[in-house]
Amino acid sequence: MSRLSFSILASDGAARRGEIVTRHGTIQTPVFMPVGTLASVKSLTTDQLQQLGPEIILNNTYHLMLRPGVDLLEELGGVHKFMNWDRAVLSDSGGFQVFSLSSIRKVREEGVEFRSHIDGSAHFLSPETSIDIQQRMGVDIAMAFDECPAYGIEHAEVERSMELTHRWARRSLAARTGESALFGIVQGGIHHDLRKRSAEEIGSIDFDGVAIGGVSVGEPKEEMLDVTRFTAPLLPADKPRYLMGVGTPEDLLDGVAAGIDMFDCVMPTRNARNGSLFTSLGKVAIKNARFANDQRPLDPNCTCVTCRTVSRAYLRHLYVTGEIAAMVYNTIHNVSFYLDLMRGIRQSIASNSLQAFRDAFLSRVVSGEVDA
């Protein structure tokens, strides 16, 4: 079979309702991909994850390259077998670590030299090595190796970085020899002219999908939305569009409306571990004293295990006492909430009512009736 195929089933304005077929199953889009950096969606067993039902998750090249190492990963049969996950996996190329680990790396034309954040040892990632590692991990979708520039640097510097990303994009594709599908990444910061150039350049390369990278790196929300709205329509219409690292529930609604098909973000999982929970009635900081005696389910409109079986009072107690179960329950809920949201979004596109769905969602959340 081909590495990947994408078809659009319906649309609503710029929003698309589609299907991506991978070697590990079919993905309904728009889709949210939970992040499992180290071949684990933090705090969840694969079985628990499976029951939540995401059709695809993320892994990370940089982190897995360090531990357990790609040789071992390959020897153990790839990430799917390693974590006993039979659905799709997309791997980030390590490009984000060029940004997030900027203090311990050095960028050159050839690639990026990292000092391991674990033991200080030197590691090198280039388009060729990144793609090689991703293929050997056996992921369904690999990402081109890119440079993710920080927010706030000058236009000329963003342009230089973007051009490097373009050269690396072609090298990434040339390095792809295996079964993994490969997505290109558009850069260009917050600058329309650069984003346009990048979209044209990356869009002209024979990738299986195209991502918008370099957002959610500290820029104001409006800038991110502006870049997304500007760039999405410039991307090839017949390929999946992936907005990297985004975002909040509201961001997902906006992204879909702009024509994005795929999202990933650490927010639901990280926030869960930090006691910040997304609900249909707004955000809940479960550690707040007001939940100490609150016997209601976290979210009355949610059917996840957490909301079906335990109270806010219990969730608060687990969190405050530092019990591991707090992270499990919280993560189950937040991931479930995100997946439910995407399900609702897909249905609304199919029935041409995305705008109404968005309005209803936001009005419920904004009304702040968590305490009602």
Added chain:
RNA sequence: GGAGAGAUGGCUGAGUGGUUAAAAGCAGCAGACUGUAAAUCUGCCGGUCUAAUGACCUACGGAGGUUCGAACCCUCCUCUCUCCA
């Protein structure tokens, strides 16, 4: 019975004449988190008033004293702990 040590803010615990409303940790209260160096980080944390700066009050076991000034020095009292009988 004898010898010694100690009593500090909700807790543990620094501080031995002024810059001390009093370190630090914990607990408590709140906030942040966007392709994960995150079960992390930040702020507040005696009281009242203030948007804030700030002002006043109360405070280092109790009572008294020395001093311009005391958590810190002296006296007595109360209590706690350790060792020896």
